[in-house]
């Protein structure tokens with residue numbers, strides 16, 4: 001039986017703005033010695049967002065991970081979203097945690113309703129039923145009642161709802177700082193805390209000197 005040392009993480013990418021979050025988490029997982037394997041599954045619109053926002057299109061799908069990380073990306077396996085028979089569709093496959101990043105309102109709705117009609121939403125459903133960590137980085141604004149109800153529904157089923165909603169209290173200077181600090185928080189939720197994560201130490205009450 002195949003044995004993988006290190007954590008096994010699934011990264012789902014859907015058609016919401018923020019493909020750079022997906023690129024960053026894949027790069028950090030690829031470089032992380034604690035991680036043995038990464039399953040990567042993207043919806044059709046997720047792939048479209050990668051093309052639109054990052055300008056990355058793979059002629060051969062298996063080359064996409066390497067194009068995103070800029071490395072050989074040997075740990076990362078891209079799985080076709082239509083293949084509902086892939087390993088991660090079963091609770092018997094070893095997966096420690098999954099993040100959907102970015103997560104569209106549509107994917108949130110599919111996960112909240114348990115339809116599981118593609119690999120990404122089935123893998124998320126499996127995480128919930130197996131009581132594994134599932135982090136959903138929803139990217140939509142403003143939110144309607146359906147979104148809000150779906151967030152509560154997946155929360156109550158065990159998911160971590162973690163909207164792609166960056167903080168600014170650590171003084172980011174570039175987009176990369178904002179993206180990385182958000183992704184560090186997601187990785188911490190997946191059981192992979194990052195030394196570079198900014199940690200608030202407490203501070204002044206906020207009244208600035210003139």
Ligand SMILES: Cc1cc2nc3c(=O)[nH]c(=O)nc-3n(C[C@H](O)[C@H](O)[C@H](O)COP(=O)(O)O)c2cc1C
Nearest residue numbers: 014015016017043045046052104105106107139140
């Ligand atoms: C360029 C582009 C940007 C989009 N941005 C968002 C977004 O930020 N949030 C969202 O919920 N949907 C967004 N959508 C709409 C979703 O992609 C659409 O609802 C899609 O059906 C979601 O399917 P998926 O979850 O399988 O990727 C966007 C679509 C496109 C083409």
